[in-house]
């Protein structure tokens with residue numbers, strides 16, 4: 001059973017994205033003309049992806065690419081392969097990318113893509129054919145100067161390599177800058193794989209400093225032990241925090257003395273799940289969300305903390321490593337309960353920041369060492385956290401609204417100075 005199956009999905013993610021835009025636009029007193037220019041996706045593409053399966057049968061999948069904004073630069077955003085992908089989910093994720101890139105002040109707009117499929121039930125060869133066919137279908141609208149995809153849920157550096165290869169075969173020359181999150185052997189950046197979790201960690205560290213919560217010994221709970229969640233958990237451990245519970249689609253594990261996270265990573269790589277990790281106790285998804293702790297990191301999918309379970313949360317800080325895990329209703333419960341939220345468009349922006357570094361390196365054919373990447377990432381994450389935190393304090397608004405005000409405000413300024421073609 002999925003860990004969030006017991007919670008009701010109250011709103012689709014795109015409705016949430018639109019609601020958060022309106023809140024920010026109202027707080028900024030944004031002109032209606034500017035709202036009309038920046039609120040909705042600029043371009044949406046729906047494609048049919050027929051794939052020959054290993055059995056010889058052809059199965060048709062549906063795929064999407066949405067470019068929400070190119071006001072501040074090319075569209076940028078990941079590709080998700082998941083059974084629950086819908087056009088509205090892709091729209092929401094594309095919209096969040098726009099504000100996220102503006103929050104960390106990198107020269108991109110926002111985009112997102114996805115294919116409704118279950119990669120866990122496909123062989124590597126089927127996955128490669130699906131990826132190449134999808135890449136061919138979206139090829140006319142992507143490119144290093146137009147729209148640059150990256151990995152998201154259930155898409156990997158290998159999948160990015162296949163997209164880069166498909167695009168390059170069509171162009172007739174290698175174009176490494178068409179996707180980020182590639183393997184390092186193919187123009188990928190050192191530090192990209194860890195970047196999202198690393199950024200999550202930097203924002204938690206800044207929050208702890210501002211709230212006078214010691215990182216040393218901070219009890220930490222992670223929902224979704226994938227790329228973002230496992231790296232954030234690893235860095236929290238390295239900083240002296242105690243990760244007491246983690247989960248994945250198969251279940252949740254708990255150890256009040258703290259889990260040995262590097263060993264959990266090895267165990268999950270070997271067995272495919274965290275469940276059954278020696279010395280841990282199995283708990284329910286509801287117990288995990290309600291665990292008393294200093295830091296709760298939702299790092300799985302959207303809508304995992306809703307009006308239904310928000311009141312059970314007993315964390316002091318909720319760090320949104322995932323995109324959209326906390327609904328607006330849950331935000332209001334957090335405000336009432338004085339729970340400090342690090343919003344997704346700030347918290348998980350480390351991934352797109354190092355994707356930006358990767359693109360810069362590809363376009364310049366000059367590569368940086370890992371220390372350089374991490375130092376530049378830390379500088380951007382700390383600065384962005386401070387920018388959002390200052391709005392939170394000065395304007396007396398919660399962190400979600402502060403981040404949206406910063407992101408929406410920057411995109412609005414870009415739109416105003418560009419103007420409209422008559």
Ligand code: NAD
Pocket residue numbers: 002003004005151152153154155196223224225226227228229247248249250299300301302321322323324348349351352
């Ligand atoms: P991933 O596929 O590596 O990991 C997702 C993990 O969540 C898996 O371990 C899966 O088992 C677990 N999971 C899924 N549904 C769950 C559920 N219902 N309960 C508990 N666990 C569940 O994906 P990822 O790249 O780590 O992405 C996770 C989230 O972070 C997504 O919302 C994604 O959009 C966001 N994000 C990722 C990046 C990145 O660079 N990887 C960047 C920004 C945001």
